[in-house]
Amino acid sequence: MDFDLENQPEIVRQAVDLGLQGWELARGWLLSPAAWTQFALLVGAFIVALLVTRKIRPALTRLLSPPEDQNGMIATARRTVLAFLPLILPLLAYLFTGVGEGVVRSLFDSGEVIAFGKRVFLFLAARILVKEIIDEPFLNALGRFVLLPMAALYALGLLDDVSLWLSETTVGLGNIRFSLIALARGVIAGSLLFWFGRWSNDQSAAFLKKQEQMRPATRELAIKAAEIAIFGLAFILLMNIMGVNLSTLAVLGGAIGVGLGFGLQKIASNFISGVILLLEGQATVGDYVELDGGEAGTIVKMTARAAILETFDGRWIVVPNEDFITTRVVNYSDSGSANRYEAPFSVSYDTDINKVPKIIESAVAKLPFVLQEPDGPDCELRGFGDSGIDFAVEFWVNGIDDGRNKFTPKVLFAVWNALKDNNIEIPYPHRVVELKGGLPAPTE
Incomplete structure (x- = not known):
């Protein structure tokens, strides 16, 4: 088969040549x-x-x-x-x-x-x-x-021919030149490595979170260390696959150091503060904390940059890790430790107050969430008010009050029922009105 292809573009001549080769091959197979x-x-x-x-x-x-x-x-x-x-x-x-x-x-x-x-x-x-x-x-x-x-x-x-063409075709970025096949290999290998790194990180985090014998802070530190190790290894493997000399990264490390010294001070400070928090374990996931700035909530997540607090109304507050180091932090719970609260109440002045502590302590002790250790319910006389005698019952519970577990309202219900069962009156304010000069005469 003869064609006049002299005036045709080079790509047309190559396509026709490949087509003729394919036809000859197919005809040879058929015969x-x-x-x-x-x-x-x-x-x-x-x-x-x-x-x-x-x-x-x-x-x-x-x-x-x-x-x-x-x-x-x-x-x-x-x-x-x-x-x-x-x-x-x-x-x-x-x-x-x-x-x-x-x-x-x-x-x-x-x-x-x-x-x-x-x-x-x-x-x-x-x-x-x-x-x-x-x-x-x-x-x-x-x-x-x-x-x-x-x-x-x-x-x-055609795979070998395409691979050869990609190897011979190079692109430049400044003084750096690389082939298309190296670029494709880097994109594919990088995608696979970092996908596998993310999957491995999720699996290791799920495994470490199941280790109940470890302290929460230790678990979080182990999770962060595993994450850094996994993605660091993935980065090193990617550099080797792409043929990048790791010694050249020293220049990049110096540039990053300069950047940290100027524009990334807060990021570096928060990262280091996060590591210190995880090492010391003074505040970790699950703790209810209150900061000097007024932020308060349960720590639901700790990242490399900040801690996320969840308030009782379901809102999330992002608090930089540095704030946990440089300001005063009140930790109300440390891995489910007991906390003491009190519920105030009053009784009438006609009450035999010597009987009140035993009645109230017995009623509150029956509540399932009230602990007997480190101390059971304790009813104390607090003072003599304008309308009645003021008492308060102290009790210990596991958890934070007025949050997911509202303990004080349940204790007050128990106090009310115990007082009513024993015919003890709960006072309310009384007012005496004195009229000077007597009542006015009625008008006809």
Whole structure:
């Protein structure tokens, strides 16, 4: 076939040349007994793989399916393996094709068709992996936009040519020049490494949070140390993959040091303060704290820069870690320690006040949240008021009052009921009005 391509662009001439090469290859396959034999072997391998898959896949499904109520490590591993069963068909076809490939090559000294078929089976396996198995959004996107195009190029035999073109094509950024394949390798490897780092960090954090024998502050410190170690290792691996000499990072470290000395002082201060807080353990997740600035709430999260407080009305307050170091902090709870509160009340002046403490202490002690250690309920006489005699009952509880657990209202209910059951009057203000000069005469 002759074409006049002298006046056509270079890309058109290359495309026509590739098309002619493909046509010659296809015509050679169509007219070759070896090609037809290899094609028949591919079809036979696929049919055998299909029949074997129909036999073994139901049995493997029954074997690997754990009971629905099991959620342990072994059950999770079985469900993970079960998700990969759709790969059985293309992988078996690839395996059976490989078994017959040696025989065909020994007879015809040719194996292009069967090699192409094997690559197609691998492409089908990659497609099933992306479409049916990978459900994590990031990995699925990486499979659709990276793995499938690479598998398609490999199936067509163009992967080496594309890789060579990407290696020879370079781009510049100032005095730095790098090839497109190095850039692509860095983006793909970086994405995978930092996704895996995030996943590993989530798993390690979940594992450490389950270690009840560790102090909360120690757990938080271990979580932060694991996070720094995981992402630091991911960064070092990425630099090695991209071929960056780590010794050159000394210049970058010096620049960062200068930046910390000027514009990043607060960030560095908060980061170091956060490490000190975790090491000392004076305030950690779960503690109810109050700062000099008026911020008060339960610490629900501690980050590298700040602590997040949750108030009783559900609002979140972000407090820089530095404030915990440089200002006074009142910690009302340390890992669920007991706290003492009091509930004031009054009784009438007609009451035998010697009986009141025993009645009130007995009633309050029956409440399930009131502790007997370090001390049980204690009813004390506080003074003689204008309308009645003032008492207060002190009690110990685990937790913070007037928050998620409102203890004082329940204690006051118990005091009210105990006084009523013993016919003790709760006073209310009385006022005496004196009229000087007597009452005015009625008018007719």
